[in-house]
Amino acid sequence: MKKYIYGTTELGEILFNCLKECNIEIDGFTVDKEYITDNFLMSYPVVPYDELKSSAENGEEIGIYVCIGYKAMNENRRRAFKRIKADGMKIESFIHPSAIVKSDSIGEGCLIFEQAYIGPYTTIGDGNIFFPKSMLSHHSNAGNFNFFSVGCSVAGNVKIGDNCFLGNNSTTKDAVNIGSYTLLGAGCYASCDTNEYDVIVPARGQILENKRSIDFI
Template sequence: MAKKKCVMFGLTTFAQMLRVYMERYSDVEVEAYIVDAQYKNSDEFDGLPVEAFENIEKVYPADQYSVIIGLGYSKMNDLRKQKFLQVKEKGYVIQGFIHPSVIESMKECGEGNIIFEGAVLGYNVKLGNGNIIWNGCNISHESVIGDFNHFSAGTTLGGKTVVENNCFFGMNSVIRGPKTVADYTLVGAGCYISDNTEPYGVYVPARSVHLENKKSTDMM
């Protein structure tokens, strides 16, 4: 059975990795990379042709190809959002990816979401557009996730949590439900949030301390 044809936006290591995942675990084949003309320094990347985004309709028409956004969380996910919207304006479907090991009972799942190994999205979770959910995340029952959020590995959301848009969650961060994480919130790695956040807020845990007068062999 022929695979669906797709082009990857971005010349990043994340895009390369995403290509491997998609071709190994989905029915989608990446046939080229695209990038804004000002960043096109070569006609080839990762063994595939590179085309300027401005010319995409001529070479990879929207009725034959979808586009996957191979960009990460730069500028609190605004770059990802910008390119997502520009691609949509040209009439393309934004391709998503859900790893086969994901466990989900979602009520809604929007467009262009990327979900990696072992993530759990519980009962009646609603997921918007353009989110990246890394391995081992746990989004508990009836949580509502907006658009263009980045969940690093091991993020946990308690039940009925609301995450608005353009938020970033560091590794192993925890949100106690039911709370609201406001637009553009940055939650640092290992942070525990027990109350609603403020828009554009930055939340970090206390730093780990090096006990200079101790050796590991003195402790255990």
């Protein structure tokens, strides 16, 4: 089976780096023709998506890693995922060998990067991305197409809907419900249930006027 990374942004490059490290071969990258700016990325061909679609229609087996990030609250990734499936291609998943994944069930097309931790008795839907050192603790459930940024920490018994974004180092209290399309800003503490499309942010750090680092340490 031929395998391609869908997406030529930094996320595609990050996955490429991991796949290479794990000796997982790909045949190239793919995006819609109008987004192709270069015919090669990382010395691999960038193939117009329609060409792969035609090959699939002609019976060729093609696997796709969906490498679309969190823009539009992960909606672009969800759309790409549905389209690729409808076009008869296989959605690939990736779990880095250093990740600890004890989940009861994981959906299709999840990308789980270095040292992510997914605890026991958890369930994970489709198209979720777990960046390095993100954590989803025991008995928690995540729906589909969520993005867990670097170092975010979700406690036990949490229910996360779909298309959420959990910013880096955000912390989610145990046993809360995080509504779909919730945005947890970097470094915030989500201590209560959220409704759909809610945004939680932390107090902002501030630059001290008329002070310099060497005044302190």
